[in-house]
Amino acid sequence: MLRHQFEDASQQRESAVLGMWVFLATEIMFFGGLFAAYTAYRYQYGAGFAAASHHLNMLLGAANTAVLLTSSLTMALAVHAAQVGKKPAHIAGLLVLTMLLGCAFLGIKAVEYHDKFVHHLVPGASFVWEGTLTRQAEMFYYLYFAMTGLHAIHMLAGVGVVLVVAILAARGRYTPQYHNPLEITGLYWHFVDIIWVFLFPLLYLIA
């Protein structure tokens, strides 16, 4: 398991964890562009954003937050299980649970997207807005789709990676001594969770 460029396992593990954190810093800035756009337009178009936000289903948003937070718990427990040397089936089971929760999140998201599509709230030629401030509402929905869409892409990637890690875990690859892939996958998963923790109030809860 030790690659030739490293001296020992702890150097390898520390490198992997640091590498993931640097990557997450990159990810923060990747979303950062959209957060900056959101901030600028929320400041300028406060009224339109509030009106548009009311058409989002706050309950579904809250439910999704709960689903993601739960998946973070199962992910953290999976890493914990590897750390303490639980059986492969135990680790893999927690990972599959995490993955299923991720899929549940994406499912709820799909329902919401479908709902917006039906109500002509997708920006573009087909956008229909009952009320004033059409442009501002459209801008809100543009940002809504861009931010949640980018987040959903990250979720999709996460589900894929967790699947691979779950298979490897089931084959008994991860031990208390070596579980770097599992650990950094966990970091990624929690990060995507954190992004949603901010998206939820910013998009669904505009008073």
Added chain:
Amino acid sequence: MSNHILPIKTYVAVFIALMVLLAATVAINRVSLGELNIVAALSIAVVKTFLVVLFFMHVRYSHRLIWIFVGVGFYWLTILLALSMTDFLSRTWPPLGR
């Protein structure tokens, strides 16, 4: 960066705290506080982030270097937001020099 192992009950406790905070976010949103709504919602989000980062992501027990990179990510985001907002916030201010 020791491979610190947390007890399961810590994870569960953090999870319960996160759920309580989620409920609080939704509850506060029902009350109209004007500008304070967004402040409250974001403050709670920040607390949640701290919980996830410190415990689920083990940063509390990680090397100082990891702390720095976590900070760097959020600090740079602040630079982007704050300095671009200097423009948007002050555009409508009265002209300079008078």
Added chain:
Amino acid sequence: MKHWMGFPMFPEQASSVAGRVDALYFFLVAVSGVFAILIFGVITVFIVKYRRRPGKMAVASGHGHMWLELVWSVVPLALTMVMFFWGAKLFFTIYTAPPGAMDVFVVGKQWMWKFQHPEGQREINELHIPVGRPIKLTMISEDVIHDLFVPAFRVKNDVLPGRYTTMWFQATRKGDYRLFCAQYCGTEHSLMTGWVHVMDPPDYQNWLGGGAEAGPMHVIGGKLFDQLGCATCHKNDNTGRGPTLVGLFGSKVTLKSGQVMQADEDYIRDCITKPNARLLPNYEPIMPTFKGIISEEGLLQLIAYIKSLTPPQAAKTGSETK
């Protein structure tokens, strides 16, 4: 253009700020020159004096020298702060039009400049102005970002779609000066040029006298106002379904949202193009948007008209457009 040994070195100084910009330029050139010569000189001396010679080892310690390093950090810092304050002060001047400046309205489009004088004259790629009088340009683009640049006046500013930007200058010398588009705007960007003709005030009056059969801008704007049916709601005596526009320009407006806004050109433009973003208390959101219905020039004429609607008691302060 000023030459030195046959090479052109400086554009003409033809505005009130040109001399001040050049003075700052000389200061910057002097500071840069002194530093550059100092560094090049020292390097030359060192590389000659300490060139490698057989049997001779170098003897210096390379560990740094606190005092020296402090000096060469603090001195440049101090100099840059001088530059900052000087530049900022000059920027205030260049940026802020003096009160009572003469208005000219500019519309940029791919790839021409359209100028409109309050008296109604319009010209393309040529701008006639009187010498010695501050001129304030209110500018907007019909398509992409442009930038109006007059090197002899040392001023430029971007011309944006969707929002007015302004710049001002006061020509100090008669003559013809080039104007350029300085922000890349597409295929014929380099043809989006023209001339500023600075004239004696009497000549300018003569020039104004010939042309403009449609009348001054605010009159054209008034006709447009009637054509578009604005007057059905915006009555002068405040009895219409919309607020009266008399005395609006320059006043402070409190919106439904509680926000207080200065009723300037941009405010009025936004009210016409996106009325629902500027709702007032006590009025229904019934105004349709005129976006795409009125040209940018038409909007400027309407604004000129609304600007001219001053209440009787305020008439003595008058507006410059009359």
Added chain:
Amino acid sequence: MTTSEPTMPPVHYLNCDYSIRSWLLTQDHKRIALLFLVSITVFFLLGSTYAGMIRTELLTPNGNVVSHQNYNKLFTMHGLIMIFFFLIPSIPTVLGNFLIPMMIGARDLAFPRLNLASWYVYTLGGIFTITAAVAGGVDTGWTFYTPYSSIYSHTNVTTMAVGVFITGFSSIFTGLNFIVTIHKMRAPGLTWFRLPLFVWAIYATSIIMVLGTPVIAITLAMVGLERVFHIGIFDPALGGDPLLFQHLFWFYSHPAVYIMILPSMGVVSELIACFSRNRIFGYKIVAFSSVAIAVVGFLVWGHHMFVSGQSAYAGLIFSFLSFLVAIPSAIKVFNWTATLYKGSISYDAPMLYALGFIGLFTIGGVTGLFLATLGMDVHVHDTYFVVAHFHYIMVGGAIMGYMGGLHFWWPKITGRLYPEQWARLAALVIFLGFNLTFFPQFILGYLGMPRRYHTYPAEFQVLNVMSSAGASILGVGYMLPLFYLLWSLRRGPIAGPNPWGAKGLEWLTPSPPPTENFEQTPVVTEEAYAYRPEENASG
């Protein structure tokens, strides 16, 4: 310099395996560096061709060589290729890749597969770019300003944006790899303050790559969306604000200038130290100034927008911050100069490039002050003054450093020496040609000639002709190394492990090095640049 006749090591990273597969699937940082060297050279030649055509067109004021549209495509493609496909990857991916593991005594970077992926991603982005070029090019200017790029341009903007977007990830991967490697893979005894300054510079550069690049990526993605689906956030017709684009664009693209110049500064530190046989004066300050430039460099982007319609208050803040970033750069120049003091200076070609760098970077730096000065910038913004300024930084600075570094480490990379006299001649020709090309452009800019002009008033012709004449000399200067370096691959004298008598771990191993770099992991016991150990003992 060496007493006995040097010989090539029998087995090294170049001759251990000759198959194509061993190159395309290599995880050896040295081989990946060479893959990058070939790729960026191709793009450099392509970008230079565009530059040559631009200067030919500008010989006459009337634009009678190419059409308006084609001229616009020329400067756009020149800018995009030179910036994203040559300058930004140049030193980090070639010299950085080759040297960082060796300088810190490691066998490889922390993530060799990610390193290889970086090259593939770069190549994929390059393919998109060449596709866009072949399909007719792009005419937006390298800045992609909206709404021109998102609505009005009829060229291959989307393909190009995808190319730049993809290449951005190459930058991110490389930066991430360097950061982790420098933190975690240093040899025993190699503390931060014993690192060569090149490592510090690459570290600072990596920080910018990792934190800046994602912002341009997401921004260009939004431009692409706006262009393809007519939904977006930058078009005023859709309620958007084109200045938001400029903020996001310059948030990356100003620090990107430091991605180009910081590695060169690192190279110059190595060269000055080696060829004057001195420790870099004020080592710690020079090291910290790299990091300071990387951090403060992120706070100044608004100085590209003083006349853009940005709030004047924001302009004030950005102007002030811009002056602050000048200080660490100035300190570096002073410290290099002081390093020469009482040195033992030789005039080998890399040193000539380093001295040229200091001179040209100084001019580029001080003219940057003009642009940071609010009242001054109003006049010179978007004129040839700006063009001259950034070429002094990017060509006079970044490329001089790259050339110097390439010559300096050429013996290490190939095991053979280049012909010294030719190299000195090339350095001189490049220096003279460069100044003749770009100095007149400062004057042109102050006279008011706007940049990106296909045709121009006749009174600007004299200076333009001078500039074009200089460009032809510069072109010859760049061709020379191409020939003699290729020549030296087979005919150059055998270099031996350390032809310069330089300090640094990379010179302890044979040239070319073995695949694993070091037979044994070296242990470091002294500071960098210990050219005179007896003094370092007392210091």
